[in-house]
Amino acid sequence: MDDTHETPAGGPRGVDAAPLDGRAELSEFLRTRRARLRPADVGLPEYGRHRRVPGLRREELAQLAGVSVAYYTRLEQGNGRNVSTEVLDAIARALRLTDAEQAHLTRLAKPKTVKKKRAARPQHLRPGLQQLLDSVDGVPAYVVGRRSDILGWNALAAALFGDWSELAPEHRNWARICFLDERSREFFVDWEQKASDIVGYLRMDAGCYPNDPRLSALxxxxxxxxxxxxxxxxxxxVREKGHGVKRMRHPLVGELTLSFETLRLPDDCDQSMIMYHAEPDSASAQALRLLASWGRDASSVGSGTR
Incomplete structure (x- = not known):
């Protein structure tokens, strides 16, 4: 494993891209949230058999949120300036947004003034965190940062997912691995869900760091x-990293069903430690023990999703 854990670029080395258009992001987010609701979902009558737009009409959404149609139309056109938190909360309730979606809406409509260089600042894994990862026994664990960059991992994570140290730093990125490495489709039994989750995480990052050129390049x-x-x-x-269950098909130990937990680091909200574990005395637990018994050097067990 590399001794350095400089952040992957999230795209080709040295490539910058224009920032995401905040107004367009706000407009499309509201439009897609409105399109997924039917009048019957929110207790409104559905007049007429043929509706020109999917989901709720703007006037129906405005009625539910208690704002004028003109006001909501301006907001959906990307003009979120001076919108109040109370109005955003009302719109979020009308659209039945999740907590993650409501936070994303607020960031898009009321973006904080952030220096561009802050969005693109390098990410570093503290040496103490790498030592902690290395000390965790029997549990695959790794740390991810912005853009789904993989910043650090332990030996069992390398044995399970593939030895990321063999990848160029800018390629240690879950989005790249998931969509550009065909082996990931075989490795993740529910690949479609994994892919959807990763894109949802990237969308959340885009709301937090719209001026990040590396995210735009990725x-x-x-x-x-x-x-x-x-x-x-x-x-x-959009999605927040949380907890759940993943089914994996390892080339050497077969299929595993592992639960995972996400621990957000208190001194850097952009970094999270992901830890996987199996049910005690299960076949998956036995498979993890077998992987661990082959040593901390992931190269001795071949590759998973690398």
């Missing part, structure tokens, strides 16, 4: 190279 590259990424990106779905 989105641009994946949009060119992967039709599936383009389609998922166009949905404007």
């Amino acid at each position: 989105v641009g590259e994946l949009s060119v190279k992967s039709e599936e990424f383009r389609n998922l990106w166009a949905t404007h779905d």
Whole structure:
């Protein structure tokens, strides 16, 4: 494993891209959230058999949120200046947004003034965190940062997912691995869900750091190279990293079902530690023990999703 954990670029080395258009992001996010609701979903009558637009009309959404149609129309056209938190909360309730979606809406409509260089600042993994990762026994664990960059990992994570130290730093990125490495489709039994989750995480990052040129470069590259990424990106779905279950198909130990937990680092909200574990005495737990028994050097067990 590399001794340095400089952040991956999230795209080709040295490539910058124009920032995402905040007004367009706000407009498309509201439009796609409105399109997924039917009048019956929110207790409104559905007049007429043929509706010109999918989902709720603007006037129906404005009625639910208690704002004028003109006001909501301006907001959906990307003009979120001077919108109040109370109005955003009312619109979020009307659209039945999740907590993650409501936070994303607020960031898009009321972006904070952030220096451009802050969005593109390098990410570093503290040495103490790498020592902690290395000390975790029997549990695959890694740290991710902005843009789904993989910043650090332990030996069992390398044995399970593939030895990321063999990748160029700018390629240690879950989005790139998921959409550009065909092996990931075999490795993740529910690849479509994994792909959807990763795009949702990137959307959240885009709301937090719209001026990050490396994120824009990553989105641009994946949009060119992967039709599936383009389609998922166009949905404007957002997700927060949390907890859940993943099914994996390892080339050496077979299928595993592992639960995962996400621990956000208190001194850097952009970094999270992801830890996987198996049910005690299960076949998946036995498979993890087998991987661990082959040593901390992931190269001795071949590759997973690398």
